[in-house]
Amino acid sequence: MSSLGGGAASNSIPTISAAVSSSSLASKTSASNSSDALSSSNRQLLTTIQIVQQKFKENENVLSIFEAYQIIGQEHTSRILCLVVSVAGGTYAVFSMAASRLPPRSCSDLTIDKVFPLNESFCMGNDRKGSISQLQFTLKCSDEQPVKYFYYPLSSDNDVVDFDTFQAQVTSAKMSMVLSPSESTALSFAWVNDYRQIGEVKQEMKRREHEYIKYKDFTIYCATYNVNNKSYIDSPLHLWLAASEDAPDIYAIALQELDTSAKAITFSENRPDYMWIMKMLESVHDKGEYEELTSVRLVGMMLTVIVKREIRSSITRHNVKTIARGILNTLGNKGGVAVSLQLNEANLCFVNSHLAAHMGFVEARNEDYHGIVKGLVFDDELRRTINDHDHIFWIGDLNYRIEEPPGLQLPVARSTAHSAEILLKYDQLRQEMRKGNCFEGYTEGPINFRPTYKYDPGTDNYDSSEKQRAPAYCDRILWKGSRITQLAYNSVMDIRQSDHKPVYAVFRVSIKTRDDHLYKKVHEEVLKLLDKRENESQPQIIVEKTIIDFGMVRFNETVVSDFTVSNACPMQVGFEFKRKDPPLNAICEKWLRVEPWKEKLMIDSTKSIRVKLSANVDSITSLLQKIRTTNWKFDFDILILQVENGPHIFITVTGEYKPSCFGLSMETLCRTDRPLCEYDQQQIKDLMNDESPEFRVTMPREFFLLIDYLHKQGPKVEGAFTLDSLEFKHARNVEFNDIRDWLDTWSNNEFPGTPQAAAEALLMLLHLPEKPLLDPYVDDLLKTKTTAEAMELVSLLSSPKRNVFVHLCMFLREGIERKYYNGMHVATIFGRVLLRSTKKSDDYYRDINCREFMQRFISNGEMSTLSSSSSSASSATGSHHNHHRATTPVAKMKNSASNASLSGGSTAAVDSS
Amino acid sequence: MATTPRSGGSAGGGTAQRPNGTSQSKSCQFKLVLLGESAVGKSSLVLRFVKGQFHEYQESTIGAAFLTQTICIEDTVVKFEIWDTAGQERYHSLAPMYYRGAQAAIVVYDIQNQDSFQRAKTWVKELHKQASPNIVIALAGNKADLSNIRVVEYEEAKQYAEENGLLFMETSAKTGMNVNDIFMAIAKKLPKNDGANNQGAGAGRRLNENENNRQTTNCCK
Numbered sequence A: 001m002s003s004l005g006g007g008a009a010s011n012s013i014p015t016i017s018a019a020v021s022s023s024s025l026a027s028k029t030s031a032s033n034s035s036d037a038l039s040s041s042n043r044q045l046l047t048t049i050q051i052v053q054q055k056f057k058e059n060e061n062v063l064s065i066f067e068a069y070q071i072i073g074q075e076h077t078s079r080i081l082c083l084v085v086s087v088a089g090g091t092y093a094v095f096s097m098a099a100s101r102l103p104p105r106s107c108s109d110l111t112i113d114k115v116f117p118l119n120e121s122f123c124m125g126n127d128r129k130g131s132i133s134q135l136q137f138t139l140k141c142s143d144e145q146p147v148k149y150f151y152y153p154l155s156s157d158n159d160v161v162d163f164d165t166f167q168a169q170v171t172s173a174k175m176s177m178v179l180s181p182s183e184s185t186a187l188s189f190a191w192v193n194d195y196r197q198i199g200e201v202k203q204e205m206k207r208r209e210h211e212y213i214k215y216k217d218f219t220i221y222c223a224t225y226n227v228n229n230k231s232y233i234d235s236p237l238h239l240w241l242a243a244s245e246d247a248p249d250i251y252a253i254a255l256q257e258l259d260t261s262a263k264a265i266t267f268s269e270n271r272p273d274y275m276w277i278m279k280m281l282e283s284v285h286d287k288g289e290y291e292e293l294t295s296v297r298l299v300g301m302m303l304t305v306i307v308k309r310e311i312r313s314s315i316t317r318h319n320v321k322t323i324a325r326g327i328l329n330t331l332g333n334k335g336g337v338a339v340s341l342q343l344n345e346a347n348l349c350f351v352n353s354h355l356a357a358h359m360g361f362v363e364a365r366n367e368d369y370h371g372i373v374k375g376l377v378f379d380d381e382l383r384r385t386i387n388d389h390d391h392i393f394w395i396g397d398l399n400y401r402i403e404e405p406p407g408l409q410l411p412v413a414r415s416t417a418h419s420a421e422i423l424l425k426y427d428q429l430r431q432e433m434r435k436g437n438c439f440e441g442y443t444e445g446p447i448n449f450r451p452t453y454k455y456d457p458g459t460d461n462y463d464s465s466e467k468q469r470a471p472a473y474c475d476r477i478l479w480k481g482s483r484i485t486q487l488a489y490n491s492v493m494d495i496r497q498s499d500h501k502p503v504y505a506v507f508r509v510s511i512k513t514r515d516d517h518l519y520k521k522v523h524e525e526v527l528k529l530l531d532k533r534e535n536e537s538q539p540q541i542i543v544e545k546t547i548i549d550f551g552m553v554r555f556n557e558t559v560v561s562d563f564t565v566s567n568a569c570p571m572q573v574g575f576e577f578k579r580k581d582p583p584l585n586a587i588c589e590k591w592l593r594v595e596p597w598k599e600k601l602m603i604d605s606t607k608s609i610r611v612k613l614s615a616n617v618d619s620i621t622s623l624l625q626k627i628r629t630t631n632w633k634f635d636f637d638i639l640i641l642q643v644e645n646g647p648h649i650f651i652t653v654t655g656e657y658k659p660s661c662f663g664l665s666m667e668t669l670c671r672t673d674r675p676l677c678e679y680d681q682q683q684i685k686d687l688m689n690d691e692s693p694e695f696r697v698t699m700p701r702e703f704f705l706l707i708d709y710l711h712k713q714g715p716k717v718e719g720a721f722t723l724d725s726l727e728f729k730h731a732r733n734v735e736f737n738d739i740r741d742w743l744d745t746w747s748n749n750e751f752p753g754t755p756q757a758a759a760e761a762l763l764m765l766l767h768l769p770e771k772p773l774l775d776p777y778v779d780d781l782l783k784t785k786t787t788a789e790a791m792e793l794v795s796l797l798s799s800p801k802r803n804v805f806v807h808l809c810m811f812l813r814e815g816i817e818r819k820y821y822n823g824m825h826v827a828t829i830f831g832r833v834l835l836r837s838t839k840k841s842d843d844y845y846r847d848i849n850c851r852e853f854m855q856r857f858i859s860n861g862e863m864s865t866l867s868s869s870s871s872s873a874s875s876a877t878g879s880h881h882n883h884h885r886a887t888t889p890v891a892k893m894k895n896s897a898s899n900a901s902l903s904g905g906s907t908a909a910v911d912s913s
Numbered sequence B: 001m002a003t004t005p006r007s008g009g010s011a012g013g014g015t016a017q018r019p020n021g022t023s024q025s026k027s028c029q030f031k032l033v034l035l036g037e038s039a040v041g042k043s044s045l046v047l048r049f050v051k052g053q054f055h056e057y058q059e060s061t062i063g064a065a066f067l068t069q070t071i072c073i074e075d076t077v078v079k080f081e082i083w084d085t086a087g088q089e090r091y092h093s094l095a096p097m098y099y100r101g102a103q104a105a106i107v108v109y110d111i112q113n114q115d116s117f118q119r120a121k122t123w124v125k126e127l128h129k130q131a132s133p134n135i136v137i138a139l140a141g142n143k144a145d146l147s148n149i150r151v152v153e154y155e156e157a158k159q160y161a162e163e164n165g166l167l168f169m170e171t172s173a174k175t176g177m178n179v180n181d182i183f184m185a186i187a188k189k190l191p192k193n194d195g196a197n198n199q200g201a202g203a204g205r206r207l208n209e210n211e212n213n214r215q216t217t218n219c220c221k
Ligand SMILES: Nc1nc2c(ncn2[C@@H]2O[C@H](COP(=O)(O)OP(=O)(O)OP(=O)(O)O)[C@@H](O)[C@H]2O)c(=O)[nH]1
Pocket: B036, B037, B038, B039, B040, B041, B042, B043, B044, B045, B055, B056, B057, B058, B059, B060, B061, B062, B085, B086, B087, B088, B142, B143, B144, B145, B146, B171, B172, B173, B174, B175
């Protein structure tokens, strides 16, 4: 599979590249390689395709993107369509995304609103008719309505391919899956579901955020100190870190110049300094219990986040990142370190930066700032930048100085006479911020403390060295984001080990917090709403009737009924009749035809469905079996009309079967005491299920009537039994139903057909019962070697079967003897009928075997054996039949049958011995 | 094109705005089927559970309707795919198609109808014989609002349920009594590991697909 996914992916790249300008391609490759590349290149060049890519997982690759829009109501809504391959699944899908701005600037501007897996049913239609629809196309997959999109003839973004390219890529992606059929593993579209179901709930939850979000105040304490290479300072840090009245919830403590030795710089020292961290933990507010959450260090810069134990569990995520802005942007003596964390529902970012030094390097500082903002990307699942946070605190030695106003001698800042207010007028940071050159969107609180740099260590005196550096507000704390209130901002004069004074700021931040109770409530509501949507979007079909009553249904007659189905919903809907379980494995029983069995209904349309029922030679056997075995009221069938993605509707096909002799077993026929036309379905069912050994007659009257008729025809029966007799051609004519009625009424009228039709009726009578005449000894009989052996088994048959068999053989033998029909043919067809296999395997040798078996009974040589067995069968009745030995078989048979039928119920127990 | 390696987690779909470790709840999907004699109130129970409604003149179901309803228990989101079947005896032969592959069943009887209770027992027997072996079965004695004219005693049904390992409640689709509760009880009893989830995913609306699969496997044998 990997070869498929990977191969196709790399194939598609050249096509995409062709559509992208070379400059953006270059930035794309450099930016996507690694985060190092990101930090050094300009992050604003992150291309749309890269932003889209961020929506997906690691081995899901965005192959191309395409700009489109949808018209929803009166509104045009922008969509970004992208073709994505899952390397693991080896499959493709087109995703449609709503973009809150175009081009998107981060992946949070995008929401996936629809997914189209490129499965078999996927189809991208482009109907180039009309003016606006020229720019229209549809995407569709399996169970859904096609979704209509429009595209712009010219696209604004270099990343975006044109329509023809996009369509070609989608088509070739789909083809590639068809062409390389799944090898060992099946193509999997499972990955697509991650974006489908879950998305909807999350999106809805996001939309209703205001219902379960409340704001909870947290105190955040930011502190910064340039420690001037003092590795450990035994100073009263609590003055710096515990200056607030209440114990803060979170500390972000920034240090600079922890170690600026060449060694530390060269090896980009990044191990947090635990001596310092211990010292901090000792010095934080003593009204709370604290623990270190995380620390991050790059050479001289270290940022440590310390949290109150009780809120630790509210922090669900934290990440750190460093970025070097020293010489060539690789050395870590300058730059930034940052911590990103999620507190309840809010994302917080703390940045500690040490920007370029020296009075004249304002530009460099601004550049450093921008470099950090653009280049610092956290390695979290969303690849957040600093600006992707709700609350940002920028702490550090920003190194901005106080400009020397022209005309004023001596560094203005040196004079303690000047208030902070005047000094700040000349503060470079404030000036640059006003000009919009850096820290856009950041706020800094009022400064009511002296410049924090540069002091003679151990004193509160400004630099007295030769350099006489001008004092400056190097150490600053700024913030960005809503619901932040600064409670304090100050420096600490009494800590004197460094040439900087430490600075701290205390904030109250209202943190977006989920009310679990409300959240649960809204969550359930959202789930219910989606259920409701799902339930209500089910297509509906109205069926004209759910019961089709055919009334009286007769053997060998076809009845037809039509009913309509109408679309009852505002969209096209498909339906089909559902296939039933094996053994049936079809949409309906054998005796039914349903047309059409599958259909699509346009809006407001109605279709007619035809149901045909015929209880004929092909189906009567199973129909009678079903009647016999149905416990409850019998229905011909129940069709399941399955609305695509909707309910199932049961359509009952009912009626009453009018019994006929065809298909009934010899035993059942021998239990009748009147013509079959006088029975109803229930009575015949009871008769079929009657297992008593009592029979009213020795053999079925209907059998006798046919044999008798044929016998009387003499030479006219010539050719009545041929090899194609089993095709039952006569039964396909309506005239055949006269024969049916003649038999079912025990008619005294002349036989209403030809001898050939009578011969066929005889075969049908023997062929259509559920079990063959020689059941249950078929297999045993076929194994017998001698007729005598076979006769022993025959004598074990039920008496109706035995009598029918014996008399049939005698009758056939007579016909063959008189050369009315071909003995070979007769043996073949009756072999097939009487020894019919109940298993489905139609074996050639078995066929021969059956024929040979039959030949033994109907050829001349066996006459005596059969006669004797016949008489023995008859003698079993214990009656006066013994003396019939000399009479012709048919004459004898006629006697016994008519005798039996005449004697009726009273002497029914002919086999009672 | 090259993707940037990420540390853990997916950035999939709507997770973008709210990636919150603690709130991530498990979700399972189960196929549930309602069985029982006609007019005992199967459709009414579903209607109450899914839409919170009750119809005095609820039409008899002629077919099988599919509805979904999701509930949350603890941190698990349980999505039921509910198949309401036709109770009329003439449709009995079609029932296996609907209870096959179901992880749960509610067998309903009417407390004022002794026959319906007997019929419920035969449904339970049939399920034990033919449904999937670990199916969770609940017995619902419905129309509990009419308990003043009851004929099936609570204790009798309760004892029967206990003997047969069934959940049991008397419910009323009319008043809503115990309707959510019985579904909740089932959800609690169902195994909510990943396996259950997968099982459920194949069922329900995709009944058809599922069956085709099953048939192909049969063919291959
Ligand atoms: N008093 C009362 N009546 C109920 C209750 N539940 C259902 N009913 C009524 O009983 C009748 C049958 O309810 P249905 O929900 O259609 O029964 P069903 O089990 O779905 O029936 P089939 O679809 O034929 O299998 C309707 O008239 C309902 O209004 C209940 O809890 N109390």
